[in-house]
Structures are given as C-alpha cells and as structure tokens.
Amino acid sequence: MSVLVGNQSRVVVQGFTGSEGSFHASQMLEYGTCVVGGVTPGKGGRSHLGLPVFNTVHQAVVTHDANVSIIFVPPQFAADAIMEAADAGVQLIVAITEGIPVADMVRVKHFLSQHQSRLIGPNCPGVISPGKCKVGIMPGFIHQPGNIGVVSRSGTLTYEAVDQLTKLGLGQSTCIGIGGDPIIGTTTLDAVKLLMDDPETEGIVMIGEIGGDMESEAAIWLNDHMSKPVIGFIAGQTAPIGRKMGHAGAIVGGASDTAEAKMNVLRQCGIHVVQSPAHIGLTMLNALKSWG
C-alpha cells in the first residue's frame, strides 16, 4: 500500500498543452502513471500526446473518471485552476505552480474547506509512490519501491534525501512534496499522519525549513503517536532573520521559527534530528536498526 497516489490514480493534467505540462505529462506517462488526458480551456476536443484534451476538469471527471489532477497553470490563473478541480470533485489536487499570490491562496484555502478535495502544494515537486505512480516533476529513476515515507517542503533537497535512501537500499513507500509557500493545502502534520497510518511505511523522513510552525506542530503530535522511527532535518540553520530564502514561506519571523528552535522541538519529541543534510539516509538506516 502507499498513500495519496497508486495504481488507482487516474490523472488529469491542467495546463496540459503548455511546455511544462507537456514535458512532465510525457515523463509521467513514461513512468507508468495513468494519465487520462489534460485540460486547456478552448482546446477541448483535440488530442495531445495521444490523449484527449478537455475544456473543463468536469469533462475529464465525467468522461474519463479522473480522480487526481496535476496543475502546471501559470501563477495568475493557478488559484482558479485549483478551485475548478475541487468543484469537479477531483479527490487529490497537486499544484506544481510556483508564485501564486498569497491573497489567492487565502481564497483557495477557504474554498477547499467547503469541498472534499485534498490539495498538495502549491510550489511543490508533487507526490510519487515508487514503482506505481508519479504525479509530479521529480526524477523517477532515483526512487525505488520500499518502506520509507518522505515528507518535504522542498524539491531538490527531497531528491537528495531520496537518493541517499535508495543508495543505502532503503526504498520509499510514498514521497510527498508539500511545497514551500506560506499557505499550502497539506501540512507536514497531515502528511506525517497519512504515513504513520500506512502499514507499508516503516520509517518517516521529515524535511522542513525555516518559517512557520508546521514542523513543530507535527513533532508535538508525533510525541504521542510515534509508532515508527522519524528522522528530521530543518534547512536554513545559517539563514538570516527576515530574509526570504527562495521559497516564499522560508523566512524567519521570530524566535520560534528558526531552524535551531524547530530542531530543539523535534529532538524533545523523540525525532532523530540530522544536523548535516549529507547524513539523512544513514541516520534513517541506523534508526531502523535501533528501533528493532
């Protein structure tokens, strides 16, 4: 078993005919993901990459049973695209788009509270259940099917962690890139809960960064619910206060959202905290051994 995406996922690509959408749709198809088609308003009825193009997400859901959407729509229109997918009843919405205005995401978050859909992202690499389904832009080949769950706010840092795991023979159940924006659909805690409840997942790697309190929130929950080892890394130990470090959400606002403060909370809650990003894989391996 895996979480969020798997063999049952039927994916529709929003922003299908654009360059990003086209490239990553073909990569996903190559990985074996069941992509049923894409949406580009005004281009409905055509065919692209051998798949149907729809005018609306609703059409993709009604005619092809799409239950997952991946969004490559430019930031100006991305909030609308997310809400369209939710309105159409898509279960899982993965928003890759970077640069969506915060005000738009405030509206999206409110909209989603009245719908059943789960949002991953925005500004994220997506979700992959290795060997089964890839809904994202991550390089598929570095992954390997297995039993480690990965939750991360970052893209390439996640690839780094996954690569270390794979090279140590630790495959992954599901890797969830939750995104680097201040407002995201699925928090660290949401993702950690999913993996903690997944019988196939035997260990969790949690990669956070400066800004906000998501990692601390997850750690406090884990303190009472840790039924498998958890490794934690917080990027930005050397980041200055008040500066945005690439991700819109990576900014130290006060004493509680520095890397050091978060690492302390993680440690107190029984998480194996990794000081150097070079040792994520090895620490997981050792933690699994000592867990027994």
Next chain:
Amino acid sequence: MNLHEYQAKEILKQYGVAVPGGIVADSEDSAIDAARMVKSMTGCERWVVKAQIHAGGRGKGGGVKLATSEHHIAELVRSMLGMNLVTPQTGVHGKTVLKVLIAPDVYGDNISAIREFYMSVLLNRTTGQNMLVYSPRGGVDIEAVAVSEPDQLFREIIYPGMGLLDFQARKIAFRMGLSGLAFSNMVVFVKKLVIAYEQSDASLIEINPVVKTVDDHILAVDAKMTVDDNALFRHTDYDHLRDLTEEDPAEVEASRHHLNFVKLNGNVGCMVNGAGLAMATMDMIQLAGGRPANFLDVGGGASAATVQAGLRIILSDERVKAVLVNIFGGIVRCDRVAAGIVEACRQLGAIPVPIIVRLQGTNAREGKEIIDQSGLKVFSAITLDEAAHLVNDLVGQSD
C-alpha cells in the same frame, strides 16, 4: 517588496485611510517647500522630519525629529540627508538617508488628550487567514507589550471574501476605549485599513502609532508596508515604488538575471539548484568549518549563462575564499550542467579561488568526467559528504 513610509501612506490614502498630510523631500529647498505646503494644507506650524529608510526604530537612531521653524527644518534636513542611520533594525552598518518626509505634527500641545494605539494586518500562516492585530498600547515596541501586557494585545480574524465585519470594527473601537466621534472614526479607519490591505495585495501593514488627535480624528501617523512580490503583476502602478538603493547591489544584479540571491557575510560562496537544497548547502558549509557567503538558487535550468552570471556575482565579493557549486540533476542532466560550468569558467578567465563542483543525479559520472578532463582547477565531488570534506580542506583551517 518593502515600501517607504511615504509610499505606504500614499497607498493608504488612496483607499481612504486617514493619514496626516506629509510631503517627501530630497533636498533642503524641497523640504522648505514641503513644509510651507504642509502648513497651508493643515495650518500646522510644527513639523516632524522623518528619515525614509526601510527599517523600523528610526526615532531611536535620530531619524525622526520635531521642527519648530523653517530654519530649524533646513538644519535638520541638512544633517539627516546623506547620514548613515543606524537603528535596532538596520544592523551595525546602518542605511543612508536619501529622502525625508515632512509631516505635520499632529500631537500639538495638549498631549494628555492624545491617544496612541497599535495596529497591524498580516497573514496568520497557521490558519491560512489574514488577521488584524491591535492594542490600546501604541507608540511603543509592540514586542515588549506582548511580553509585559499580553492581555492588551488582541486579534480579529479577517474572514476571506468578507472584509472586516461591522461588529469586529466596533469591538476594536470599544477595546481602544473610544466613544463619540473618535469611536465612529475608528470604525471607519479599521474597515478601510483592511480594504487597503486586501486590495493592494499587501503581506504586511503595520501602523504604530495610530493616533487619536485632540479633535477626535484617527490617523495613521506611521506606516510600514510590504507588498506580496507574487502579486505585483496585478499592480503595475507599484513598479516605480521599488527602491533599488535599499537593496544590496549584488542582489539587484542577480535579480536582473532572474537568480534568487541573498548576500551573507561568509567566506564560501555557493550556487545550488533549488531553494531547500541551497539552504541545506549553506548549513553544510558551516558544519564543514566555513561560513556561507550567500544564498543562490539558480533554478531548474542551470544553463551556462546562468552559471556564469552566478559565478561572477559570487566572485565580486572579495571575502569569498572558495565556491561550492551543488547541483542535483533530475530533469536537468549533470553532463549539461558540467559543460555549462566549464564554459562559464573559460569565459570568466582566471578565477582566483578554488571551485568545488558537486554533481549528483542524472548523468553525474559523465558530468564529473567533463569537469575532471577540462584542465580547469576545479575540484569535483559526487556525494554531499565529499563536497563537505573539500570545503573543510580548503577553508576549514584558514579562518
């Protein structure tokens, strides 16, 4: 994008938020003209001269002064323009004052009839909603109020799509202890403030103090405002508000090349693809005995042109003793990135410091071969640990 006080007040005014009528000046002469104009508009014969820099605590550094005559204004402006203003928020190097705001003194002689409040509108990241934070204790450091009198700090949720509701506006005015005309003016003030925040795509508006004047007007006497960079496409009229003199020249140069760059004070430059990995690389440099000189995310592409621009910017800092390039190839292939690095190094000519290139992911081996065979003085690594050791070998002992 951070705004100056005078720019923020201009925007607030457009949305009907009451501000004292001040005028910005960049010379003694224009300051005198501004003072006369302020006098003719408000009848006020005392002015406040306020240095315009992107940092708070200006009063503490001597950047806010009261003037009682035109002669006095000239004197103050002369000493303030060009001065290096150091405040608790500027860091030790301070910031150069290039503009001053000439504002009417709204306090007057009857200080006992004046009230000062605190107000800010910002995002609550935990709930994903905006909120208005306020306190009847204004004009002082709000962080200190939060510690000493936490029961005097209040917040209202701004419900998405509804603005500030009437009952919330009344609650605020009651909590501020107002009645009569001042109460009604406060209700209008807070509702308009929230409209200004939402419609200008601000990510922060902080007003400290909000002042109740002798004649019961409610005014934003100071204003700190930040606009969401991601929303600037909706506000092309704000383009000219960006003040490049407030930014680090290296950061301005980097933004021209669409590079995400933050200047730091260390001795090891770094260039990385992806923001999270870039932060992690900085952390690793520190653990290896160096100090990061910058944050630089070159994005997914990492083409020869981008790499070259990035290297040039990093090397313009003389404190840099080594550069670490850390690329995790996913969709982008390491051999391509390696070729880009080799080309960039050739075009830059003699590079005075050692460069460590760590390529991992797609075609990492091929990438390393290209680097190793290039004849350039470049150290290559594949694992993060190898790169850390190279950093330690090169700068770990030196300082």
